[in-house]
Amino acid sequence: MREPDDLPDDEAAGPGRYGEAVFRPEQAGEGERIDFGALAYDDLTLARLRALGVGPGWRCLDVGAGTGTVSRRLLEEAGVESVLAVDRDTRFLAARPVPGLDVLEADVAAPDFAPGRFRLVHARFVLMHLPERERLIARLADLVAPGGVLVLSDAIDLTSDRMPDTPYTAAMRAMWRGLRDTIGTDVSWTPSYPQLLRGAGLVPVAAEIHVPPLTPGSPISRFWADTWERSRPAMRATGLVDDAAVDRAIHYLSTEDCAALSAGMITAWGRRPDTGTRSTSRPVGSA
Numbered sequence: 001m002r003e004p005d006d007l008p009d010d011e012a013a014g015p016g017r018y019g020e021a022v023f024r025p026e027q028a029g030e031g032e033r034i035d036f037g038a039l040a041y042d043d044l045t046l047a048r049l050r051a052l053g054v055g056p057g058w059r060c061l062d063v064g065a066g067t068g069t070v071s072r073r074l075l076e077e078a079g080v081e082s083v084l085a086v087d088r089d090t091r092f093l094a095a096r097p098v099p100g101l102d103v104l105e106a107d108v109a110a111p112d113f114a115p116g117r118f119r120l121v122h123a124r125f126v127l128m129h130l131p132e133r134e135r136l137i138a139r140l141a142d143l144v145a146p147g148g149v150l151v152l153s154d155a156i157d158l159t160s161d162r163m164p165d166t167p168y169t170a171a172m173r174a175m176w177r178g179l180r181d182t183i184g185t186d187v188s189w190t191p192s193y194p195q196l197l198r199g200a201g202l203v204p205v206a207a208e209i210h211v212p213p214l215t216p217g218s219p220i221s222r223f224w225a226d227t228w229e230r231s232r233p234a235m236r237a238t239g240l241v242d243d244a245a246v247d248r249a250i251h252y253l254s255t256e257d258c259a260a261l262s263a264g265m266i267t268a269w270g271r272r273p274d275t276g277t278r279s280t281s282r283p284v285g286s287a
Contacts, residue, residue: 018129018130018183018185021182021183021234022179022182022183022230022231022234023227023230023231025089025091025092026091027230029226030230031067031092032226033223033226033227033230034066034067034092035067035069036219036220036222036223036226037125037219037220037223038066038067038069038070038219039219040212040218040219040220040223041124041153041210041212041265042069042070042073044210044265044267045070045122045124045153045267046070046073046074046077046078048151048208048267048269049074049078049120049122049151050078052120052149052151052269052271053149054074054078054080054119054120054149055078055079055080056079056080056081057080057081058078058080058081058118058119058120059080059081059082059083059084059118059119059120060074060080060082060083060084060118060119060120060121060122061083061084061086061115061116061118061120061121061122061143062074062083062084062085062086062122062123063086063108063121063122063123063126063140064086064087064108064123064124064125064126065085065086065087065093066087066092066093067092067093067096068085068092068093068096068101070122070124071083071085071093071101072096072098072101074120075098075099075100075101076098080100080120081100082100082101082102083100083101083102084102084103084104084115084116084118085101085102085103085104086103086104086105086106086108086115087105087106088105088106088107089105090103090104090105108123108126108130108136108139108140109130109131109132109136113139115143116143117143117144117145117148118143118144118145118148119144119145119147119148119149120144120148120149120151121140121141121143121144121148121149121150121151122150122151122152123140123151123152123153124152124153124154124265125153125154125155126154127152127154128154128155128185128186128187128190129179129183129184129185130184131184133189133196134196134199137150137152137193137196137197137200138199138200140152141197141200141201141202141270141272142200144202144271144272145272146272146273146274146275147271147272147273147274148271148272149269149270149271149272150197150200150202150269150270150272151267151268151269152193152197152267152268152269153265153266153267153268154187154190154193154265154266155187155190155263155264155265155266156187156190156191156209156263156264156265156266157172157176157187157188157263158211158261158262158263158264159172159173159176159263163260163261166252166259166260167245167248167249167251167252168214168249168252168253168258168260169260170240170241170245170249171224171228171235171241171245171246171249171250172224172263173240174235174236174238174240174241174245174246175227175228175231175234175235177235177238177240178231178234178235178236178237178238179231179234181234181237181238182231182234182237187263190266191266193207193266193268194206194207194268194270197268197269197270198270200270201272201273202270202271202272203270203271203273204270204271205268205269205270205271206268206269206270207266207267207268207269208266208267209264209265209266209267210264210265210267211261211262211263211264211265212262212265213262214253214258214260214261214262215258216253216254216255216256216258217254220262221253221254221258224253224262225250225253225254228246228249228250229246229250232246
């Protein structure tokens with residue numbers, strides 16, 4: 001394992017970028033790590049989207065689509081008309097094409113990101129890794145067609161100072177700090193989503209939190225174990241944990257002794273007031 005002073009230049013110099021400094025898509029097993037998170041959260045995400053009316057005739061934008069599990073389920077289960085799946089690296093999306101799925105390699109934070117307007121704009125575990133979050137929420141809200149919805153999901157940290165010290169809480173605290181120092185991840189502001197959506201002109205707004213159970217071998221337990229392995233150098237650089245502590249935390253997740261709350265997923269949504277007109281813009285790449 002690398003020591004803290006062995007971090008690559010982009011990790012040692014300060015905040016870098018997701019997918020370059022830590023969670024590199026070319027690293028073996030990265031697609032599987034993302035899919036473990038999908039297994040933990042996709043059912044809830046799809047249930048919420050369908051409850052908001054997402055269905056046949058909808059054109060959808062999935063920002064930071066990852067391996068595309070939500071995009072594909074929107075097409076195959078919700079029956080939407082089309083999905084534009086956007087990511088800075090689309091190798092996982094391109095590897096699993098399905099009818100109705102358009103893929104765009106782009107950076108949502110880029111000034112020229114303007115793919116059109118959509119009845120659904122969805123982003124999960126994206127904004128927490130990016131700077132200028134209020135500006136990006138306003139930009140995503142502008143992409144929502146009248147009557148459409150913006151749905152944002154991100155992590156919410158439950159390891160408060162009153163939580164008992166366990167191998168899990170030690171690793172989570174080191175991970176959040178390490179990711180903040182390395183790629184700028186910040187989940188401290190995610191509870192403000194409803195207010196930010198309202199400030200972007202969406203109404204009504206609402207939010208909910210889901211916490212998947214940490215049980216041995218569960219998708220969320222395997223997701224955190226893989227995430228700690230990938231972020232181990234950044235975690236160790238905080239001085240809060242060493243390799244032995246990370247190893248203890250990974251083992252802890254695999255045992256019946258594990259007694260902890262996973263980080264939650266906060267989902268917030270808001271609707272663009274219907275002005276009686278509907279955008280005719282089609283997603284990039286559609287006919």
